[in-house]
Amino acid sequence: MISFFEKESSSRRSPLxxxxxxxDKKRDMVVLRAMLAKTKAKNIVVVPSASYYPTDAxxxxxxxxxxxxxxxxxxxxxxxxxxxxxxxYLRELExxxxxxxxxxxxxxxxxxxxGTALLERMFKRFEAGELALAxxxxxxxxxxxxxxxxxxxxxxxxxxxxxxxxFGLLPGITVDTHFSVRRRVARLSQFLAAGHNRxxxxxxxxxxxxxxxxxxxxxxxxxxxxxLAMAEDSYTDYHVARPxxxxxxxxxxxxxxxxxxxxxxxxxxxxxLRSWSVLESEHAHLAEGGGPERPKTHPSA
Numbered sequence: 384m385i386s387f388f389e390k391e392s393s394s395r396r397s398p399l400x401x402x403x404x405x406x407d408k409k410r411d412m413v414v415l416r417a418m419l420a421k422t423k424a425k426n427i428v429v430v431p432s433a434s435y436y437p438t439d440a441x442x443x444x445x446x447x448x449x450x451x452x453x454x455x456x457x458x459x460x461x462x463x464x465x466x467x468x469x470x471x472y473l474r475e476l477e478x479x480x481x482x483x484x485x486x487x488x489x490x491x492x493x494x495x496x497x498g499t500a501l502l503e504r505m506f507k508r509f510e511a512g513e514l515a516l517a518x519x520x521x522x523x524x525x526x527x528x529x530x531x532x533x534x535x536x537x538x539x540x541x542x543x544x545x546x547x548x549x550f551g552l553l554p555g556i557t558v559d560t561h562f563s564v565r566r567r568v569a570r571l572s573q574f575l576a577a578g579h580n581r582x583x584x585x586x587x588x589x590x591x592x593x594x595x596x597x598x599x600x601x602x603x604x605x606x607x608x609x610x611l612a613m614a615e616d617s618y619t620d621y622h623v624a625r626p627x628x629x630x631x632x633x634x635x636x637x638x639x640x641x642x643x644x645x646x647x648x649x650x651x652x653x654x655x656l657r658s659w660s661v662l663e664s665e666h667a668h669l670a671e672g673g674g675p676e677r678p679k680t681h682p683s684a
Contacts (some may be wrong), residue, residue, distance in 0.1 A: 395512035396596035398422050399552065403560040403586030403606065404486050404520030408447040414591050415447055417603040421593050422515035424481030425454040432461050432495050433487030433521040440485045448483075467499040476504060481515045484522025486560075490532055492525050493549055502550070512596075516552075520560045523586060526552040529579040531559050531571065538569025541624050541636035546579045556582045556656070562609055563587045568645075571611055576619040576640045582659065585609035590650070598656045602648045610646040612659055617642040 398421050406414040418424075429444045431437035441458035448456045457475055461467050476482075482505055484492065496502045508514035516526075524530055530549030537543040559571045562585035571583045586592065587606025594600040602608045613619075617640070624638035648654055651665030 394596050395510070397509050397512050397515040399509075399526070399594040400515065400517035400591055401523035401526065401558055401584075401586060401594065402517070402519035402591035402604075403523065403562060403588050403608075405561065405564075405588035406519060406591070406604065407589055408443055412447060412451060414589060414604045416451055417593065418517055418591070419448070419451050419453070419481075422481050422517075424515055425452070426479050426481070427453050427456045428459055428476065428479040428482045429456060429485065430459045430461065430482060430522070431485040431487070432459070433489060433492035433525070434485050435487060437462065437485075440487070444483060444485065461495060461501075464495055464499065467496060467501045472501055473504060476501065476508075476514075479514060481517060484516075484518035484525065486520025486522060488532075489521035489524040489530055489549070490545075490547055492521055493530065493547065497548070497550065506550075506552075519591075523558050523560050523591075525549050527557045527580070528552075528554045529557055529574075531557050531574050531579075534570045534573065535565050535567065538567065538571075538573050539637055541573070541621065541638050544570050544573045544577070546574065546577070555580055556584060559583060559585045561588055563606060568609070572640055572643055573621070573638075575611060575613045575643065576621040576638065578622075581613045583611040585611065592654075594656075599662060600654055600656070602650050602652045602654070604650055607650075608648040608652075608654075610648065610654065610659070612644045614642060614644050617644075 400418045402414055427448050429441050431440035434440040437460050445456045459472055509516050527549040528551040530547050532545040534544035557574055557580045559567050567585060571585055575583055586608055590604035590606035592600040592602055592608055619640045621638045624636050626636045653662040655662050
C-alpha cells in the first residue's frame, strides 16, 4: 500500500480531495466545482460502492459532473470483492483522471476494495500524478489508516466508537465527516483518546479540503474543517476509566480528556499537516497587525 507520506522528495502526487458529505450537487456546487478546477479532471470514475443505493448515487454525481463540464463520467458499480478486479474496470481506469468515492458505509467500502488490484492501480497512478482521488462522507473517512465509525451522539461513552483499518493514505490522521451537524466532536475525541491515532480532521457537510503533494491543504465550501491533536501534555484516563456510579445500570463508562487541542479552519484557510499549523487564511488581511500567529511546534511531537 502506498502511503501519502512516503517518498517525500516526490512532487508528482495528484491532489487528494476529501469532503464532509452532503455537498451541493444541484445549485452552485462550490465544493465540486473547486475540486474539478484544482484537478482539471475531464474523465471521471464514480465509485458508489459505499452506498446502499449505488445507482441513485452514481446518477446524481454523473448529472453534477456533466453540468460542471466533464467529458466522460463512468460508474464502477462494484458490490463485492469478486467484481473489483474485472479486467474492464482496470482498462477503464487507465482513461480516468479522477476517481470519486461516494458516501455510504466506509466499512463496506474498505471491505470491498482493500487489497484489490484495482485499488492498488488507483494508488499507483495517484502517486505518479496521473490520477486525482476524492471522496465524500464514507469515501473521505476511508482514506485514513485507522478509520472511525459508529458512536454518533455517544462519544462520551467509552467503547461506543468503532475503529477499523482504512485505505492508509493518511497515516497517523483520522478523518471524520458530517462533523458539526452530527455532533461528532466527542466521537473523534474519544478515538484519539483511545490511542488509535493522535491527529484528526473533522469535515462539516458541504465542506472539503484539497490536499496537495506538499502535505498542505486548503479548506473549501460553506462550513469549517476542525483539526484535533493529542499533544504531549494532553491527559486522558480512557484506558482505566470505570463505570460512573450514575450509569451502572446501563454499564456505561465515562472518561476524561484534557488539553486536547482544537482548531477551526474557515473556508480559504491553508493548513500544513507536517507542522500542524495554519499557513494563511483568506480573512487574515482583515486582522489588524497582519496574519494569525502560527504555532511553532507540532502538537503531536
